[in-house]
Amino acid sequence: MNLRRFFRTILPFTFLLMTSYNLSNLPKCSIEKRTNISVSKNLSSRYVSGKGREFIDCVNRTYLSEFQRISRFIPVRDRSAIGIDYSILGGDTTGNYSLKTGRMALDTNKVLYINGMINCHVVSHEIAHALLDRFSREIGNGEWPSSSEEWISEALAIYIGEGRRERAFPQNWPRDSEELTCTNPRHYGVHLVTRLLDKYGGRALSSIIKNPPTRDQILIPSSYQNRIRNILRNSQRGRR
Numbered sequence: 001m002n003l004r005r006f007f008r009t010i011l012p013f014t015f016l017l018m019t020s021y022n023l024s025n026l027p028k029c030s031i032e033k034r035t036n037i038s039v040s041k042n043l044s045s046r047y048v049s050g051k052g053r054e055f056i057d058c059v060n061r062t063y064l065s066e067f068q069r070i071s072r073f074i075p076v077r078d079r080s081a082i083g084i085d086y087s088i089l090g091g092d093t094t095g096n097y098s099l100k101t102g103r104m105a106l107d108t109n110k111v112l113y114i115n116g117m118i119n120c121h122v123v124s125h126e127i128a129h130a131l132l133d134r135f136s137r138e139i140g141n142g143e144w145p146s147s148s149e150e151w152i153s154e155a156l157a158i159y160i161g162e163g164r165r166e167r168a169f170p171q172n173w174p175r176d177s178e179e180l181t182c183t184n185p186r187h188y189g190v191h192l193v194t195r196l197l198d199k200y201g202g203r204a205l206s207s208i209i210k211n212p213p214t215r216d217q218i219l220i221p222s223s224y225q226n227r228i229r230n231i232l233r234n235s236q237r238g239r240r
Contacts, residue, residue: 056086058118059111066124066161073160073202074131077138082130094122097129099143104130121162128161129153136209149212155189156208159197166191167198169221177215192221196228207231 063084071079083103089096094110097103104126111122132153136144145153158164169191174180192213196204207228217224 055108055118059084059106059123062118062120062123063127066120066127070124070127070131070160074128074135074205075202076131076134078134082127094119095126097126097133099133102130102133124161124163125157126161128157132156132160132205132209135205139206139209141206141210144209145212151185151189151218152192152208152212154185155191155193156205158186158190159193164190165194165198167194173221174219176219180215180218192218192224196225200232204228204232207235 063082067079067082083101085103085105086108087105088109089105089107093107095104095106098105106122106126111119133144136142170188173188173191174183193204193208196208211228211231213221213224217227
């Protein structure tokens with residue numbers, strides 16, 4: 001048996017072993033509602049039959065619990081299910097959300113931990129993106145984010161979806177426009193919003209979404225945080 005035939009024979013069974021490990025120990029959601037799942041054509045059939053179906057059911061349970069948690073923070077009126085596409089995404093992408101279709105895509109090779117557990121952060125991160133987009137539309141701000149709002153979009157998805165909190169700014173925070181262009185917002189963006197959301201919670205969301213930081217304000221985060229605080233204070237005074 002040559003190597004190509006060997007791997008073609010062995011790998012499907014390896015996947016089944018991975019997906020069967022620890023799946024039964026995941027918390028089951030009491031809600032029976034399923035997500036609107038469609039399967040990409042380039043996805044191997046083993047992902048959607050047998051133990052692969054158990055894998056998708058496991059993602060569904062994760063989705064349901066995370067959707068409930070995140071929608072308590074993001075006050076959306078539209079709580080309909082977010083469609084999920086399973087595919088093989090390029091590069092380091094583990095998941096993405098499409099503004100055009102309103103659906104999220106998960107990379108089946110990366111959403112599964114090596115021990116057979118679901119990577120909850122991938123699922124919850126994309127749910128946060130989807131609900132933030134819905135919320136933006138509901139408050140009359142249109143689809144969100146635009147390409148220039150990636151920093152603040154990633155910051156909110158990391159804080160709300162993944163539950164990461166970073167109050168202290170790292171020493172290697174970008175110092176100029178050139179460094180900013182080369183910096184991945186997924187590594188640093190959450191620092192922009194942690195103090196604001198820790199203090200104001202969901203009340204700050206509309207102000208943050210409608211008033212994204214300029215490039216200069218990303219370089220000097222305190223200037224952006226002060227800007228949002230002033231907007232929130234003025235808004236509160238206007239209600240009195």
